[in-house]
Amino acid sequence: MALPVKGQTKQKIDPSKIAGDIIDDVIVPVPSEVFMVLDKLGQPDWKSELPDIIRSRFTGDRAHVALLLGTVIADGFVAVQAQNSERVKETGREVLRLAAAIGVRESVVRRSKSIIDAADNKDWRGIRSELDKALLEVRTAMQELNDEKLAQLVSLGGWLRGTEVVTSIIEKNYSADRAELLNQPLLIDYFSSQLHSMPPGLEASSFVVSIKSGLKKIRPLIGDGNDVISKESVIKIHEITSELVVSILATEE
């Protein structure tokens, strides 16, 4: 990618000349960025956003485990907001269990302990930082195992659970300002493009197929970034993401 520079900062660029070929380089925000914004939206009832699920069930589908990992880490952020240290500790243990299932346990052993220690100390800000690091370490370990696509599913799982929670909160106290938080067309396009370039083993996963379809439905509800996202759209996005998250998180008997 090369744009001409004449020694001065350009005041304007043409996005149409740069948008098409750079989708693989998108910076996906870490969950703590989103939750930092949510901090500024008042004090919603975070406790009601925490499901009763304690342990998730998984099969040999690696795509499923990766999605679960992201979902569970996002749940840890919700537990922080709800100041539920027991749920945070459960998150730490669950991250370890899922990481083991996918072959990256060693990379998160220490992080899991740090999460549990921070929960014991009710160090909420510290827990957020540890959860961000857990997400990064899991992804990095997967990349080192040449599982880049699997790593992207971890991010996607976190995004789905995060969006489910955010839409629930916005829906309960709707305003156009709050709904603007969902103006994320770049991320939806990015995740969609990643799902469409999954290797055959992952592409066949029923979870991947369902999420592809879900993102396709969500995309028009977000618009192109210029319009207000309506309450009806927020509700629809919540329904779609909830359905996907429920399919990812299935309780053990």
Added chain:
Amino acid sequence: MRVGNKTLLFFLIWFATLVGGKYVGATVNDSLSFALEAAVDYVKNGFTVREDYWGGDLGKNEQKVIPQQLFRGLEYWFWVGTDTDGSKVSVHIYDKDGKLVDSESFQKTRYSGARVIPKRTGTYYVIVTVESAKEERSSWGLAYGYR
């Protein structure tokens, strides 16, 4: 630089070396160390530096465009560094319509930075440019922080 800052910088660089972003190599890590040096004072002022980094190399006047989701309500600083002697790199932020949205920026010998306070939540473009260079290719490393 005070001892406290040096300690912080050491840990930031150590972490970058340990787990860095997708393009991290030896010279990129050195470039990142300059970007993180620029970040130190901002950390003291409440910015959280994301522990994930981006980097690579570019020719003179070449640019790297990185799309990013930014959120209204947060304040961001982006820092880019280079370890290539005689090179200057810059970073600037543009909105989805291609308009420059830096609210502040600076340029030093080894690093530069740009601040943005998004007026809207949405898509932005982070653009890294090699402004001047003596070598054919210049290494760069990018980090960002938010509060």
